[in-house]
Amino acid sequence: MTEQEYLQAYDITAYDRPSLTADIAIFAIRRFEPDSYRHEPRRALSLLLVRRGGHPYKDHWALPGGFVKPTETLEACAMREVEEETGVTPSALMLVGDYSRPGRDPRGWIISQLFASVIPDENVPAVGGDDAAEAEWFSVRFDKAADESFVLRLENEQTLISAKLRVLQSRFGRTSLEILDCGGLAFDHAAMIAEALCALREKARDFEIIFDFLPKRFTLTELQRVQETVTDISVLPANFRRKIADLVVPTGETTEGVGHRPATLYERK
Amino acid sequence: MTEQEYLQAYDITAYDRPSLTADIAIFAIRRFEPDSYRHEPRRALSLLLVRRGGHPYKDHWALPGGFVKPTETLEACAMREVEEETGVTPSALMLVGDYSRPGRDPRGWIISQLFASVIPDENVPAVGGDDAAEAEWFSVRFDKAADESFVLRLENEQTLISAKLRVLQSRFGRTSLEILDCGGLAFDHAAMIAEALCALREKARDFEIIFDFLPKRFTLTELQRVQETVTDISVLPANFRRKIADLVVPTGETTEGVGHRPATLYERK
């Protein structure tokens, strides 16, 4: 039997196949206007969630995502989802992991690949995109609780979601979590969100992903606040500037009319 | 329509679905006996490949792997593959990435998730496992060529495979490669192997995966050689020992009859 004959006789539908989705955790930093224009805005790491319009988990909040098409890669599918939801093409997607536990979706055998992406500040208001689904930004917090568990809090003006998780394992840069209380989130998305956040924090600590939260030109203080907001760790300006120095290049320009000393605008090197 | 009614009416086969495999790069360090028992053995980072018994890519070398079953996770599937191939249960699997480019498999829409695993030294001779397929260990080299491309060399007594690759992107700890010359390897496995190797080197540099190459008790020199063999970077013994000190704990015992000063045996802390 030749390879050609084999391939012609091959019936792919004879085998068990899962449905496969690419889901996407879209992060951004939202700025909340301060009392006075002279003050720095308050910032919050935020995540885009969609309210499910149909069964299962109807009306529950979930990560955006969709079934992969035969003509695209998983990453392209995730990229397409981000564009549909926000209208923005992210500079890069980060693979977080696969979610394949039997029974995770009541519709049947559905496996999801999770990616994380980051949207620059300036585009954050573009909520909903051209997707009909209801989409909203939630502020994200993820803290250690009194016992050894962790609490994931997703919050906006209308809604407060609070999920409880436990660390199963943390190896090779991937943190595996078990859901103790899904807090109303659909499927196993509580764990997916928290794991994406862990991965994001990791990469923000070593300056790999902080630039994506900002427009092309930014001040060093803005960049520092981004890192602090994502990692939840504050650093001294002098030390931050020293470490970032080799990764940025000053444009000649500065901020204007900010009510205090203007800041030099930088670009990523 | 209730959720229950929806789920009963839901026909998963109405949607396009890919076949999904979990593939696995099984690494180990093989020791080649030296001339004299007093000398250190030569070591080579090695990878287990199987020769494909059927179409497509009949008789070509490929990574072990198999189709995922509805009752298991992707990781469990990969773990099962390792056990079938080597008889060893690896301590942990590292997710390398997904391979979903349309056309990557002539049989049709087949997506693969790649994991890497490490088998301790002592079990390396167990080749073939209970799987009927022909399996063999290959020494692995991956070096930068004269132009900006990279060469992946897989070698054993009978066979020499040489593939050529180019770096597309290297972000978030994942290196994406494009195959310039597959060197006779099946499918896109040349890129999969090289990407797994990049991930492995990354994790060996920060001591996260070097212990898995050795039995429970080991000498510090063995541990150092493992790191050097994987990363292809040699370090001074004094410095290695300082950095590893907090991660290991000495058992009281030492090596015996080695023809020179005996070494303290350590365990991972």
Added chain:
DNA sequence: CAAATAGTGTCTCTAAGACAATATCAC
């Protein structure tokens, strides 16, 4: 000037890399 943020200089301590020296076994 006050308020606010931008930006610099420098001290200390730790960790990394290089190098030198000593220790202990088999033969």
Added chain:
DNA sequence: GTGATATTGTCTTAGAGACACTATTTG
């Protein structure tokens, strides 16, 4: 003693963190 590997000490340099200080704008 010789040959081999094991193990320790320490010098230098680079980087992280802490802190104090200066600079520049608006009102």
